[in-house]
Amino acid sequence: MYRYPGQFSRLKRERWTSLKQEWEGSYLNESQTVEKYVEQQTKSIKGAFNKLRSWYKREQRESDLDAFEEQPYQFKYKSLPELKRHFLKELYEFQLNWASSTILEKSALKKAYYFDPTLKWLLQSLPDNYFILYHPIVKYPRATVEFDILLIGPTEVYCIVHLAGTERTIFQTFSERYWLRKDGSQEKKIINPFLSLNRMSTVIKRILDDTEIEMTVRKALVTNEGYIDVNVAWSGAEFLDQRNVKQWEDKLKNNKSPIKSVQLKFSQALLNVCQTTSVSRDPIEEDDGIVQEEEH
Structure with missing residues (x-):
């Protein structure tokens, strides 16, 4: 927990820089074959992740790196944006594999997460100095509460409820317990999102308070495509819809604050009270796999 975020950010940056240089070089030097570039990139990826794998072994952490390594980049992309989209796709899959495994345990990850547009948006749009807990189940102190989304920044914690909609969707208040979701002429009652939002923030x-950690707690309702037509004055929350969610993203991206010790301390305290469903994995087999891979 305390060393991985910095390691991940550095390796991600180095790998993208290396990939970009290799891709540009494939156009500048036509005398070299595509196969040579693929071989060079594969070695670069393997070298970077062998460093990460060694660190995991020392820190008793393990992520399934093979899924990310076994698909070498092929320089078939005609533009840099196309190359970047492919890079982000594989990076997203790697993040999911890491988040669902340790050196001793592995959780069965729902396939839906690989295609979840909200999770993908959060991981690919927000900077690395913000940590994301996606629908965690928290046991504290005696009650079990299923959260929506937590975004843990260097000095602040966002409690977020995401409202799924389309470009035509409008969310409005209806009663203390219900809101209305309007799609053109169709209306549907939904549970008032503030019930979940207030429960999370509490x-x-x-x-x-119990851990004596000082961080600002913020609340936000988010819909990427629809509109939230609610009086914001009384709510104490931010309303982020297609009119201003991009500005909110940019604000977080412009926060250049490094990862702080208070952020790591709170994240660890929160993970300690989160429910985990996992099965044991054979550490001997995992260690053997690491050694064999490193010897190749």
């Missing part, structure tokens, strides 16, 4: 504030 638990988070209590954990902060």
Whole structure:
């Protein structure tokens, strides 16, 4: 927890820089074959992740790196944006594999997560100095509460409820318990998202108080494509829809603050009270796999 974020950011940056240089070089030097570039890139990827694998072994952490390594980049992409999209796709899959495994345990990851547009948006749009907990189940102190989304920044914690909609969707208040989701002429009642939002913020504030950690707690309702037609004055929350969600993204991206110790401390305290469903994996087999891979 305390060393991985910095390692991940550095290796991701180095790999993208290397990939970009190799891709540009494939156009500048036509005398070299595509196969040579693929071989060079594969060695670069393997070298970078052998470093990460060694660190995991020392820190008793393990992520399934093979899924990311076994697909060498092929320089068949005609433009840099196309290359970047492919890079982000594989990076996203690697993040999911890491998040669902340790050196001793592995969780069965729902296939839906690989195609979840909200999770993909969060991981690919927000900077690495923000940590994401996606629908965690928190046991604190005696109650079990299923959260929506937590975004943990260097000095602040966002409690987020995401509202799925389309470009025509409008969300409006209806009663204390229900809101209305309007899609053209169609209306549907949904549970008031503030019930979940307030429940999350209450638990988070209590954990902060009990651990004597000082961080600002913020609340936000988010819909990437629809509109939230609600009076914001009384709510104490941010309303982010297609009119301003991009500005919110940019604000977080422009936060150049490094990962802080208070952020790591709170993240660890929160993970300690999160429910985990996993099965044991054979550490001997995993270690053997690491050694064999490193010897090639």
